[in-house]
Amino acid sequence: MQEQTQTTLSWEQSLQPEESKYLEFHQVRFSYLLKEVLRLAAMHGHPDTPIHLMDIGPHFQTTLFRRALGPFALINTLGWENAERIVPRGTVDTHYVFDLNDCPYQDRWIDCPQHDIVVMAEVFEHLYTAPDYFLSFIRTLLKPGGFLLIGTPNAVSLSRRLSILKGNNPYERIRTTINNPGHFREYTTEELRTYAQEANFLVKSVTLSDFYKTSVLSGLVKRLVPSLRSCIHIVLQKTNQPDKPLALKIW
Template identity: 25%
Template structure:
């Protein structure tokens, strides 16, 4: 029987009790986003409409567990090394979550073991900004596994978040440049950085260019408390639908 989402951070933490360590600091920072994303998604979707969910970048299963407890058939995807953690595997078993380990997402075969049209909903939350490669092959993989009538749910930091722009302006004026800091480029793994942050307009354009088959159902900014706000909000929430397969992903990559 579907279970309601937790109503507090302590209730959220209880979901992971008895399954080993989790990243409690990350959960404490982001639990409201997880709940708000689930709430927004649930306004127009239910397991009856499409129960098969693929959570890309699932890591600690902080988000996957919400959907599994709500009655969805969840496949949690992340790097194979990440999904080997004993506590994470215990949590997955307890909640009926299937784990899918993949290699680098730039590999066209990253999702090859998932069947064509086998997924109704793709969760792509706080991942887009970490992609440091041309994503065409990756989106071809997503397009292949997404069933006609399916939906992609995206959350990503808003480029125009006012605090980010203030910090960036101060760095610019001090001669510190822009983008990813040199220290981070050299000392952190590739996927640790925010290589590219988007505005809501850019995000709409992104999926429009990817395929004429995609329809951006809604796309707007959320505040630090993850409520809907104007263009200077902290994060962007978007729903991208695939009504039917006709044209595929547009691949016109060139050097100039």
């Protein structure tokens, strides 16, 4: 298992208690994301070459990307608006309002510039639309050879399996908060590989990690069996094949 360094992430803005708790709980995951983005940016020549990055689902990581990449990086975001407490004014160059669940309908697609890196952290599982549709749209956001970094929970993690053995549903109820409905669907590493390849991406790396506190026994089991770890990060590279929307299929 890749060792993670516990990093305290400071925030200048006044956060609500729930937001502070979320930031503290996910800080090791955010540190991992930041390291991955810096690694991919270096492959594109940053800081000598300006980097263009799109963050889908702007959140705390967006601000960290800006701090790390500096003012000369172009950072755009896509999705719903987020509170200024989380993504302060001036962090993002352009925010594009778009619901990825609309991706089956090509006439709703929006025009965006292409980027060197697109980050999609903890978004996959919140979408009820088939990945075939939204991955074909996300390809249009990337330059040929650009990287897509996806972070999402592991649908078959140890905790999920133990929950099933106890006779419980391992997934929470879909929430009544329309702007934050929770998880519709989680994925395995093999599912993500399949979706990526069908959308004409090259799979460059797949990493399973644990960023959260766990028991000694659980940690040992997951160290021995990586497929039981809680989080998946997969790096995909856009091929030179032309972008092609998936035709809308009606039952």
